[in-house]
Amino acid sequence: MALNTGKILRVNLSNGKVSTESIPESVAADFIGGRGYGIKYLYDEITPGVEPLGEKNKLIMLTGPLAGTMAQAVSRWMVCTKSPLTGAFARSVCGADFGAWMKFVDYEIIIIEGKAAKPSYLHLTTDGCKILSAAEIWGKDTKETQAWLNNKHGNNTRTACIGPAGENLVKYAAVVSDRRTAGRCGTGAVMGSKNLKAVAITAPRAVHLADPDTYNALAKEQVNIIKGNGGFLNHKEWGTTSTQDVTNAIGIYPVRNFRYGQQLGYQKIVGAEYRKLRVGDMGCYSCPARCGKVHTVTAGVYKGAHSEGPEYESIWAFTGPIESNSIEASIRADQLCDDLGLDTISTGNTIGFAYELYEKGLIKKSDTDGLELLYGKHEPMVALVKKIALRQGIGDLLAEGTKRVAAKLDKGSDVYAIHVKGMELPAYEPRGAKSQGYNYATASVGASHCYGYAAQDIFGAPFPHPTDRFDEGNADIVIFNQNGTASNECGVICAFAGGWGWMQLYGKMLAAARGIDVYKDDVYLAKVGDRMFSLERAFNIRQGLGRKDDTLPKRILTEPLHTREAKGEGQIVSHQDEFLDKYYSLRGWTKQGVPTEKKLKELGLGFAVKDMAVK
Amino acid sequence: MSAEINIPPVLQALVNGVSRINVSGATIGDCFKEMVKKYPQLSARLFNKRGDLPHGIQIFINGESAYPEPLSKPVRDGDKIYISHIVLGG
Numbered sequence: 291m292a293l294n295t296g297k298i299l300r301v302n303l304s305n306g307k308v309s310t311e312s313i314p315e316s317v318a319a320d321f322i323g324g325r326g327y328g329i330k331y332l333y334d335e336i337t338p339g340v341e342p343l344g345e346k347n348k349l350i351m352l353t354g355p356l357a358g359t360m361a362q363a364v365s366r367w368m369v370c371t372k373s374p375l376t377g378a379f380a381r382s383v384c385g386a387d388f389g390a391w392m393k394f395v396d397y398e399i400i401i402i403e404g405k406a407a408k409p410s411y412l413h414l415t416t417d418g419c420k421i422l423s424a425a426e427i428w429g430k431d432t433k434e435t436q437a438w439l440n441n442k443h444g445n446n447t448r449t450a451c452i453g454p455a456g457e458n459l460v461k462y463a464a465v466v467s468d469r470r471t472a473g474r475c476g477t478g479a480v481m482g483s484k485n486l487k488a489v490a491i492t493a494p495r496a497v498h499l500a501d502p503d504t505y506n507a508l509a510k511e512q513v514n515i516i517k518g519n520g521g522f523l524n525h526k527e528w529g530t531t532s533t534q535d536v537t538n539a540i541g542i543y544p545v546r547n548f549r550y551g552q553q554l555g556y557q558k559i560v561g562a563e564y565r566k567l568r569v570g571d572m573g574c575y576s577c578p579a580r581c582g583k584v585h586t587v588t589a590g591v592y593k594g595a596h597s598e599g600p601e602y603e604s605i606w607a608f609t610g611p612i613e614s615n616s617i618e619a620s621i622r623a624d625q626l627c628d629d630l631g632l633d634t635i636s637t638g639n640t641i642g643f644a645y646e647l648y649e650k651g652l653i654k655k656s657d658t659d660g661l662e663l664l665y666g667k668h669e670p671m672v673a674l675v676k677k678i679a680l681r682q683g684i685g686d687l688l689a690e691g692t693k694r695v696a697a698k699l700d701k702g703s704d705v706y707a708i709h710v711k712g713m714e715l716p717a718y719e720p721r722g723a724k725s726q727g728y729n730y731a732t733a734s735v736g737a738s739h740c741y742g743y744a745a746q747d748i749f750g751a752p753f754p755h756p757t758d759r760f761d762e763g764n765a766d767i768v769i770f771n772q773n774g775t776a777s778n779e780c781g782v783i784c785a786f787a788g789g790w791g792w793m794q795l796y797g798k799m800l801a802a803a804r805g806i807d808v809y810k811d812d813v814y815l816a817k818v819g820d821r822m823f824s825l826e827r828a829f830n831i832r833q834g835l836g837r838k839d840d841t842l843p844k845r846i847l848t849e850p851l852h853t854r855e856a857k858g859e860g861q862i863v864s865h866q867d868e869f870l871d872k873y874y875s876l877r878g879w880t881k882q883g884v885p886t887e888k889k890l891k892e893l894g895l896g897f898a899v900k901d902m903a904v905k
Numbered sequence: 906m907s908a909e910i911n912i913p914p915v916l917q918a919l920v921n922g923v924s925r926i927n928v929s930g931a932t933i934g935d936c937f938k939e940m941v942k943k944y945p946q947l948s949a950r951l952f953n954k955r956g957d958l959p960h961g962i963q964i965f966i967n968g969e970s971a972y973p974e975p976l977s978k979p980v981r982d983g984d985k986i987y988i989s990h991i992v993l994g995g
Binding site (some may be wrong): 518519521524527528536745747749753755760789791864 | 912988991
């Protein structure tokens with residue numbers, strides 16, 4: 291059985307140099323692939339103090355050892371870099387086909403360095419990589435860009451690109467592929483800072499596996515399990531378009547910039563209402579769930595709006611923050627974000643923040659280009675999405691994200707800026723799901739819901755033990771969720787597919803794909819998750835972050851939650867310091883949140899010890 | 906056999922905030938029938954028209970999945986049954 295550790299494509303946009311590198315077996319054994327490779331190479335290659343939007347930052351695209359195969363829901367890909375929002379480690383995961391296409395040209399990693407002198411794009415084939423002029427597509431939206439590239443290079447082309455938001459260095463710009471986005475952390479701004487419009491891949495379908503016979507037998511077993519699994523069937527039916535039914539019912543749907551946990555009249559935006567406008571569904575490579583539910587608005591001011599989505603987070607982003615019950619407006623705003631290349635979560639959160647600033651008189655009509663930012667009014671929200679992407683008027687300020695807007699305005703506005711480490715909170719209220727909240731506080735990338743999703747608090751999942759969702763003492767649960775997510779993102783498997791009953795095969799599939807047997811051991815996989823998370827932490831420590839940054843927003847720590855008719859009225863997060871002490875202790879970090887020498891060596895990360903010694 | 910059924914947050918709203926219910930029965934299906942007798946409002950959320958669990962519900966017993974036929978799974982004294990919704994993030 292031949293080893294198959296993957297290859298790296300390295301492109302320097304400053305000098306035009308393109309090279310291919312192999313990945314050492316030791317790196318493959320320790321980090322598996324995907325996000326594991328991402329943090330390993332980023333740690334090795336990004337020195338402290340690198341400016342996120344400067345020439346020395348690197349943009350790393352990664353897929354996993356299972357991508358492009360017949361197995362289902364395992365072909366996702368991601369972007370890792372130093373985030374312009376947080377100054378910390380960034381990882382942003384995406385679906386569609388691009389991950390599989392990376393494998394078809396035999397690359398698991400694309401490292402992009404430097405900055406092109408003029409707008410450019412990369413075109414990859416099995417014959418190599420060319421750096422080409424993007425003059426004709428600079429300024430175009432993501433749909434137009436992909437259509438142009440398909441027209442030029444053929445329909446067997448898949449692309450990851452930025453829209454105008456990335457070109458304009460909006461701090462939370464996304465990288466878009468088909469209609470899916472690597473949305474979080476501002477990876478699109480990093481791509482824009484390099485004058486890189488797109489990476490397009492044209493290739494026939496073929497992948498290398500260390501042990502194809504064993505792998506394909508396992509993949510068949512996986513397919514058989516998934517097709518009868520209730521979780522899969524539910525996901526196929528609804529995607530995540532009905533999660534708001536649950537989160538509103540239990541009072542964790544953030545409303546009016548995280549003041550309420552339930553939206554008035556939320557019955558108007560439940561999954562069944564979105565379904566009335568559903569016209570189809572779309573999916574990722576080799577995944578029959580097709581969870582991207584496509585909606586078209588048929589009447590009213592947004593007639594003709596059409597989007598793959600919104601899914602749960604985007605439904606929330608364009609309803610909850612401004613307390614609007616307009617499904618149609620949410621579809622239009624979602625479409626604009628995908629076209630213009632914006633992260634829906636940070637966009638919606640930042641707009642909700644602007645509405646509160648307006649309510650409090652901290653910004654006025656003269657500041658908002660005449661827009662009246664009144665709760666319930668969705669037209670200004672839709673207008674702001676475009677202004678942000680194009681940095682027009684007040685959009686230029688809001689494009690910086692809540693943390694920087696608050697710093698610029700001052701006037702006590704930081705109380706209303708709902709972010710962790712500079713990245714805006716997503717659609718789960720921390721005061722009503724405390725383990726989810728503490729995941730936000732401690733996640734390497736800032737407030738990400740899917741860095742360690744607390745299904746225990748939100749849906750009553752009893753693994754590794756059940757929780758009381760208001761209990762602040764579940765540091766072990768937060769770590770369990772974060773390490774498990776890290777391990778799964780080596781694959782790179784879909785976060786939803788992890789609940790479809792086949793995960794006992796995951797390690798065996800990794801082993802058959804790579805030819806490295808140790809992956810078969812679930813205990814080892816958990817250790818890899820711990821290793822990745824600790825190295826991400828070391829990266830952040832080296833960049834100057836620490837305990838002071840592991841904090842939920844002031845509002846969450848000081849203002850009681852109002853839940854209207856749901857349980858949880860008056861909840862607050864009040865034991866953050868105790869939680870962090872316990873969390874750091876369980877992780878093997880110091881009281882300041884620095885990984886100890888003992889812990890780093892135990893995880894095989896001895897090379898990072900010297901970087902922690904000065905902290 | 907007596908067992909404890911743990912109610913997920915979203916269904917607690919239908920049963921006045923109750924998070925655990927003690928029931929008895931030889932199988933998980935029997936236990937659910939008793940629970941629905943006490944709280945009929947749960948019936949529409951736990952059973953489809955054919956009397957099966959809907960796709961969005963997953964059952965665990967003592968921390969292990971009760972898949973593939975959860976309602977037929979035998980129950981022993983002291984077992985803890987967990988109902989969980991299968992919807993994730995977005």
